[in-house]
Amino acid sequence: MVERGESAAKPKRGKSTATIDRHVGARIRERRIMLGLTQQQLAELIGVTYQQAHKYERGVNRVSAGRLFQIAKVLSVPMSYFYEGVGEEEPRPITSRERMVLEIARNFTGITNERHQEALSQLARALASGS
Secondary structure, eight states: OOOTTOOOOOOOOOHHHHHHHHHHHHHHHHHHHHTTOOHHHHHHHHTOOHHHHHHHHHTSSOOOHHHHHHHHHHHTOOGGGGGTTTTOSSOOOOOHHHHHHHHHHHHHHTOOOHHHHHHHHHHHHHHHHHO
């Protein structure tokens, strides 16, 4: 029973659950960037504010099961995608190739001219087919 003048404090999340929340958020962010979506676009697709999407990606706010299902649909991945690597002793380091792909995706979304986007896309296809 809560005494007068005291507040019923929420139990603090354990370190392991906070770590998992950050991992899930990082996987959401990684996939969003791979698809070339902004946080604002993701937020609109899942029906939350930009600030909420940002908090999900940082692991500040826990993603509910229903919302994670919705995010998985929007990002075209199975729900298990978000938990890949959880429980490993050390997180798998991002390879230089993965870092480069994320950077390319991030920079591509910054190109506002559709003709330039299409030209870059055609260049990438031509380079890929030539190797």
